[in-house]
Amino acid sequence: xxxxxxxxxxxxxxxxxxxxxxxxxxxxxxxxxxxxxxxxxxxxxxxxxxxxxxxxxxxxxxxxxxxxxxxxxxxxxxxxxxxxxxxxxxxxxxxxxxxxxxxxxxxxxxxxxxxxxxxxxxxxxxxxxxxxxxxxxxxxxxxxxxxxxxxxxxxxxxxxxxxxxxxxxxxxxxxxxxxxxxxxxxxxxxxxxxxxxxxxxxxxxxxxxxxxxxxxxxxxxxxxxxxxxxxxxxxxxxxxxxxxxxxxxxxxxxxxxxxxxxxxxxxxxx
Amino acid sequence: xxxxxxxxxxxxxxxxxxxxxxxxxxxxxxxxxxxxxxxxxxxxxxxxxxxxxxxxxxxxxxxxxxxxxxxxxxxxxxxxxxxxxxxxxxxxxxxxxxxxxxxxxxxxxxxxxxxxxxxxxxxxxxxxxxxxxxxxxxxxxxxxxxxxxxxxxxxxxxxxxxxxxxxxxxxxxxxxxxxxxxxxxxxxxxxxxxxxxxxxxxxxxxxxxxxxxxxxxxxxxxxxxxxxxxxxxxxxxxxxxxxxxxxxxxxxxxxxxxxxxxxxxxxxxxxxxxxxxxxxxxxxxxxxxxxxxxxxxxxxxxxxxxxxxxxxxxxxxxxxxxxxxxxxxxxxxxxxxxxxxxxxxxxxxxxxxxxxxxxxxxxxxxxxxxxxxxxxxxxxxxxxxxxxxxxxxxxxxxxxxxxxxxxxxxxxxxxxxxxxxxxxxxxxxxxxxxxxxxxxxxxxxxxxxxxxxxxxxxxxxxxxxxxxxxxxxxxxxxxxxxxxxxxxxxxxxxxxxxxxxxxxxxxxxxxxxxxxxxxxxxxxxxxxxxx
Numbered sequence: 001x002x003x004x005x006x007x008x009x010x011x012x013x014x015x016x017x018x019x020x021x022x023x024x025x026x027x028x029x030x031x032x033x034x035x036x037x038x039x040x041x042x043x044x045x046x047x048x049x050x051x052x053x054x055x056x057x058x059x060x061x062x063x064x065x066x067x068x069x070x071x072x073x074x075x076x077x078x079x080x081x082x083x084x085x086x087x088x089x090x091x092x093x094x095x096x097x098x099x100x101x102x103x104x105x106x107x108x109x110x111x112x113x114x115x116x117x118x119x120x121x122x123x124x125x126x127x128x129x130x131x132x133x134x135x136x137x138x139x140x141x142x143x144x145x146x147x148x149x150x151x152x153x154x155x156x157x158x159x160x161x162x163x164x165x166x167x168x169x170x171x172x173x174x175x176x177x178x179x180x181x182x183x184x185x186x187x188x189x190x191x192x193x194x195x196x197x198x199x200x201x202x203x204x205x206x207x208x209x210x211x212x213x214x215x216x217x218x219x220x221x222x223x224x225x226x227x228x229x230x231x232x233x234x235x236x237x238x239x240x241x242x243x244x245x246x247x248x249x250x251x252x253x254x255x256x257x258x259x260x261x262x263x264x265x266x267x268x269x270x
Numbered sequence: 271x272x273x274x275x276x277x278x279x280x281x282x283x284x285x286x287x288x289x290x291x292x293x294x295x296x297x298x299x300x301x302x303x304x305x306x307x308x309x310x311x312x313x314x315x316x317x318x319x320x321x322x323x324x325x326x327x328x329x330x331x332x333x334x335x336x337x338x339x340x341x342x343x344x345x346x347x348x349x350x351x352x353x354x355x356x357x358x359x360x361x362x363x364x365x366x367x368x369x370x371x372x373x374x375x376x377x378x379x380x381x382x383x384x385x386x387x388x389x390x391x392x393x394x395x396x397x398x399x400x401x402x403x404x405x406x407x408x409x410x411x412x413x414x415x416x417x418x419x420x421x422x423x424x425x426x427x428x429x430x431x432x433x434x435x436x437x438x439x440x441x442x443x444x445x446x447x448x449x450x451x452x453x454x455x456x457x458x459x460x461x462x463x464x465x466x467x468x469x470x471x472x473x474x475x476x477x478x479x480x481x482x483x484x485x486x487x488x489x490x491x492x493x494x495x496x497x498x499x500x501x502x503x504x505x506x507x508x509x510x511x512x513x514x515x516x517x518x519x520x521x522x523x524x525x526x527x528x529x530x531x532x533x534x535x536x537x538x539x540x541x542x543x544x545x546x547x548x549x550x551x552x553x554x555x556x557x558x559x560x561x562x563x564x565x566x567x568x569x570x571x572x573x574x575x576x577x578x579x580x581x582x583x584x585x586x587x588x589x590x591x592x593x594x595x596x597x598x599x600x601x602x603x604x605x606x607x608x609x610x611x612x613x614x615x616x617x618x619x620x621x622x623x624x625x626x627x628x629x630x631x632x633x634x635x636x637x638x639x640x641x642x643x644x645x646x647x648x649x650x651x652x653x654x655x656x657x658x659x660x661x662x663x664x665x666x667x668x669x670x671x672x673x674x675x676x677x678x679x680x681x682x683x684x685x686x687x688x689x690x691x692x693x694x695x696x697x698x699x700x701x702x703x704x705x706x707x708x709x710x711x712x713x714x715x716x717x718x719x720x721x722x723x724x725x726x727x728x729x730x731x732x733x734x735x736x737x738x739x740x741x742x743x744x745x746x747x748x749x750x751x752x753x754x755x756x757x758x759x760x761x762x763x764x765x766x767x768x769x770x771x772x773x774x775x776x777x778x779x780x781x782x783x784x785x786x787x788x789x790x791x792x793x794x795x796x797x798x799x800x801x
Binding site: 043044046047048049053054057058061113116117120121124127128129130131132215216217218219220221224225228231232233234 | 316317319320322325326455456458459473474475476477499500501502503505506509510512513515674
């Protein structure tokens with residue numbers, strides 16, 4: 001694989017020795033473990049550069065892009081959900097919920113290609129992705145936010161409707177509290193637990209699930225790097241990438257749990 | 271009632287904010303400035319691993335590093351070998367080449383390009399303790415000697431006719447070994463060569479940026495730099511090319527060619543690729559060991575028709591064991607003669623059964639074929655051939671493997687020679703690049719006794735003897751004669767069935783000049799310019 005179609009036997013043997021593949025498997029694994037705990041994920045088979053040199057910028061690019069998508073997802077998804085909940089079964093609700101349905105059911109790479117076709121190719125307003133100008137992040141982030149934001153909008157609507165039907169909201173209205181205060185102080189805060197859970201889970205799956213979007217939009221992120229590393233059998237990169245995603249998902253779940261405590265004092269520890 | 275009115279007002283506020291937020295994002299970017307100075311932007315489908323030839327000689331890497339490194343000699347467009355970093359050469363005897371080098375060349379790092387540099391480079395690539403990938407093209411070299419500051423002698427370990435052609439390959443371009451000694455494996459990202467462009471920055475996963483080498487011995491390039499963008503998906507590459515985000519790509523997928531060709535701003539160039547695709551035949555297989563069966567496979571169907579129908583301009587039938595563009599090629603086309611083929615099979619005891627498939631002693635004529643789907647439309651082509659075979663009476667069974675596994679498999683099968691194991695395929699798709707422009711590239715490793723790509727387990731001492739002559743230092747006419755005779759032997763004994771030669775294409779912006787396909791599959795960047 002590394003040596004290519006013209007390789008000589010000598011080249012193959014020397015590559016094996018350099019990669020430590022001539023060692024027994026358990027020794028290779030021990031070496032890997034002991035290096036890893038010291039933060040050394042080894043050297044890429046293909047580039048001979050440190051794995052961290054590959055992973056760090058790719059993880060940064062993925063964070064930027066999922067961060068932008070997360071922002072859009074919150075900025076679009078939650079208001080859209082609230083909007084639907086304020087007027088259930090109205091035309092506005094139907095429009096928002098149909099859009100949500102499309103966002104949920106259309107394949108993400110297809111949405112990406114369509115957006116690219118319209119905004120990059122036909123209208124020429126935006127670059128077709130890539131890391132070259134700040135505008136490059138817009139199309140991939142919007143695509144990702146459309147899909148994940150759709151779920152958030154749906155959950156927000158359901159959860160708001162549920163809370164708005166509660167007795168304490170009726171009491172609040174009876175007390176003459178303004179509609180805005182009821183919405184934001186009483187209803188949204190109580191409706192926010194399932195929303196936060198959903199967002200937390202979504203971000204976790206976004207980190208690992210950006211592969212399609214990163215490939216379509218030529219975004220130099222972790223997902224795409226992993227795919228090409230798998231195709232090239234570049235095991236050190238695959239190991240480090242999988243490890244990093246696992247750690248990131250753990251951290252996100254922890255953060256979600258901490259936010260619970262902040263939103264709902266009843267779930268605080270101690 | 272009052273409450274409903276309240277709700278409506280509130281709803282409007284949220285709706286307005288929501289719309290404003292989404293619109294702001296789109297309009298803010300509508301002024302995306304795509305022009306980025308006088309830089310030529312290429313789209314690559316795969317990112318190079320390393321730009322050090324020692325570590326990486328994949329197509330992606332060679333695409334970029336041919337702007338950075340140069341070879342001693344070059345192929346011109348008629349495949350003649352012409353001077354480049356070497357101004358002249360002579361061959362005092364069969365195994366000695368003396369090169370006179372240009373004296374006005376420096377590496378990008380500032381180190382001088384001289385005889386010492388050539389020696390250091392070749393010695394690094396052929397170091398027995400840590401040979402580099404170009405070793406495959408340099409392993410006939412025994413020693414390199416410095417004769418003067420700009421005069422170097424390369425001595426071979428055996429007479430080797432294609433030696434000079436190998437020095438024209440991008441794989442054997444001369445790198446700045448002194449710079450390598452200073453920075454080690456970082457050389458793969460901070461390379462130094464003599465070429466028209468030097469490396470500026472590499473943002474992993476995104477792009478490689480090269481700037482013009484103002485000190486270039488052939489005169490400074492007409493553009494400020496080159497940018498190679500990594501764009502793995504064909505659809506976005508096509509959009510980017512048509513929208514002017516990139517100027518050119520050599521990764522064009524077949525289905526996009528009509529769209530691109532119809533665009534007045536884009537030019538498409540299609541030409542045969544220096545690559546052959548053949549099926550190796552397992553000569554240890556009980557059924558295929560019979561020459562009548564092998565011959566029937568070549569006669570039963572009309573390859574010309576199937577290849578033409580499925581591939582159109584994107585490939586042509588391969589009429590020999592190597593490609594027509596190579597030195598030493600001999601056409602040995604198959605005759606389409608289904609009746610003759612059936613006669614041969616009957617001679618060996620095969621008869622058509624009720625369903626029209628040949629059968630002998632209760633065993634149907636079923637051949638397992640191991641193949642990947644490496645080239646565009648390749649599987650479609652093979653399926654069409656499979657159908658034709660079924661109509662004729664032979665059952666081809668596909669055993670699909672991943673394209674990347676083909677070469678490891680071929681190596682494994684060839685290692686089985688002389689062991690108890692036997693290869694477990696009937697036919698095996700093998701593709702091979704032929705950038706050296708000489709037939710030995712497709713004839714040696716796959717068909718010599720014990721060759722390291724000889725999965726067929728073919729062995730004929732007479733064939734090996736003829737190849738020895740063909741690659742020796744004797745005059746070209748004698749070498750050609752030996753090549754022809756060797757290929758006639760293969761055509762007679764059929765250790766492989768020749769199928770097709772793919773085409774390749776570039777698509778480029780009409781404003782880009784000086785970037786074109788080359789019959790040797792090399793890229794020259796020194797004359798690129800933007801109108």
